[in-house]
Amino acid sequence: MSIKECRCPTCGAVQSWRDECRRCGTDISLLRRLADESRRLQGELLDALSDNDLSKAQCVMERLLAVSTDPLYELLHGFIRHRGGFPAAQSCVATGTFAPVTIKASESNSVSS
Ligand SMILES: [Zn+2]
Numbered sequence: 001m002s003i004k005e006c007r008c009p010t011c012g013a014v015q016s017w018r019d020e021c022r023r024c025g026t027d028i029s030l031l032r033r034l035a036d037e038s039r040r041l042q043g044e045l046l047d048a049l050s051d052n053d054l055s056k057a058q059c060v061m062e063r064l065l066a067v068s069t070d071p072l073y074e075l076l077h078g079f080i081r082h083r084g085g086f087p088a089a090q091s092c093v094a095t096g097t098f099a100p101v102t103i104k105a106s107e108s109n110s111v112s113s
Contacts, residue, residue: 006028006031017035037067038064038068041060045061
């Protein structure tokens with residue numbers, strides 16, 4: 001399964017990103033929006049790391065962890081914090097630096113490729 005594909009949580013069908021499963025019709029639009037947000041945040045993270053801005057990188061990581069369960073992000077988050085991000089008890093969301101990620105059901109229904 002590539003980054004351009006998803007697996008339906010209901011029937012397991014692998015397919016390109018869409019709002020509705022091609023096999024069983026389950027609404028998978030929220031999964032697509034989470035994947036879109038995750039890819040966008042990955043770009044922000046790379047920009048922050050390129051700028052050596054570890055505080056910003058940590059904030060982006062916290063937002064990324066809110067939309068992804070990839071264990072690699074947990075490791076990277078710990079690494080960034082260790083290298084000079086905020087202390088563990090002082091997260092970006094807790095300090096109000098960034099608001100938590102929210103994805104509204106009414107947002108765009110366009111299909112990304
Ligand atoms: Zn399905």
